[in-house]
Amino acid sequence: MNIDAINDLIAQDMVCVDDCITAQLSSEVALINQLSAYIIGAGGKRLRPRLLLLVARGCGNTEASAHTAAAIIEFIHTATLLHDDVVDESAMRRGRETANARWGNEAAVLVGDFLYSRAFEMMVEIGSMRVMEILASTTNTIAEGEVLQLLNINDADTTKERYWKVIEAKTAVLFEAAARIGAVLASQPADIEDALARYGSHLGRAFQLVDDALDYSSDSATLGKEVGDDLAEGKPTMPLLIALERGNDADKACIRQAIEQGGRERIDEVMAVISRTDALTETQSLAHAESQHAIRALDALPQGPHRDALAALAALAAGRSY
Numbered sequence: 001m002n003i004d005a006i007n008d009l010i011a012q013d014m015v016c017v018d019d020c021i022t023a024q025l026s027s028e029v030a031l032i033n034q035l036s037a038y039i040i041g042a043g044g045k046r047l048r049p050r051l052l053l054l055v056a057r058g059c060g061n062t063e064a065s066a067h068t069a070a071a072i073i074e075f076i077h078t079a080t081l082l083h084d085d086v087v088d089e090s091a092m093r094r095g096r097e098t099a100n101a102r103w104g105n106e107a108a109v110l111v112g113d114f115l116y117s118r119a120f121e122m123m124v125e126i127g128s129m130r131v132m133e134i135l136a137s138t139t140n141t142i143a144e145g146e147v148l149q150l151l152n153i154n155d156a157d158t159t160k161e162r163y164w165k166v167i168e169a170k171t172a173v174l175f176e177a178a179a180r181i182g183a184v185l186a187s188q189p190a191d192i193e194d195a196l197a198r199y200g201s202h203l204g205r206a207f208q209l210v211d212d213a214l215d216y217s218s219d220s221a222t223l224g225k226e227v228g229d230d231l232a233e234g235k236p237t238m239p240l241l242i243a244l245e246r247g248n249d250a251d252k253a254c255i256r257q258a259i260e261q262g263g264r265e266r267i268d269e270v271m272a273v274i275s276r277t278d279a280l281t282e283t284q285s286l287a288h289a290e291s292q293h294a295i296r297a298l299d300a301l302p303q304g305p306h307r308d309a310l311a312a313l314a315a316l317a318a319g320r321s322y
Helices: 003-009 011-024 030-041 047-058 065-088 099-103 105-126 129-152 160-185 190-214 238-246 249-261 267-276 279-300 305-319
Strands: none
Touching (some): 003 011, 003 047, 003 305, 047 065, 047 190, 065 105, 065 129, 065 160, 129 160, 160 190, 238 279, 267 279, 279 305
């Protein structure tokens, strides 16, 4: 099943989600409207809301509450992007200026806060204490992940264990929440809910691993942001950690210095070390393994097009080039 076939299953649902997003972005403050519309309108994969809808519909839910929940997930994700770009001092995302580059850090942070608070207002509308519990815990974990990542910046002694904790908290937990909420909205038993949460978590880990690999293997036009951003920010992601583990003394010294100093001055040398140590191949292999874990978690679901779509989504996430 290709991406078009996956999208066709929930095409009308996504129209409703986009309508919900547009309606809920409305504010009496013009700058909030302008900046929110800019960042939401940039598009993106909408992978997290699609995941929630595929799970909910695959488990038999037919209610409009799934549209609201999917919009909430997208608002939380967008808020994290706004805050991320400020922390990382990023200038480009999804092929155009970041909100902080255009309107300044203060506006970007405050509109991110607006999206978080609007998301919690929308949770009340759903009227499910379980959904509120999941998302309250999720947003707290994401914030912890941001702080953990900050502590790893420019730290060449960052371990793989610390890296995994960051991507689990910062990325995988929102995928996990989207899948779990889809099951909750369909009133699934605990074992199905937990299986789908595992699926979401593994999918999120695969997605982030590929993101980290693409930062050293893609180009700005394809990626929608500057290549080498992670290196410039001094982030010790998986390709660098593998290169540090496998490289000779000179390779290790190069990678350590690049992490500790940040910047793009040594990116060609770093790319050469990553190539020599097959760090990208290994990172892709880890992403593929996570994808397979996600697919196996779907064994708890009955056969059907939505299960097939979720399996295909996991495979596509691990093999994507953007």
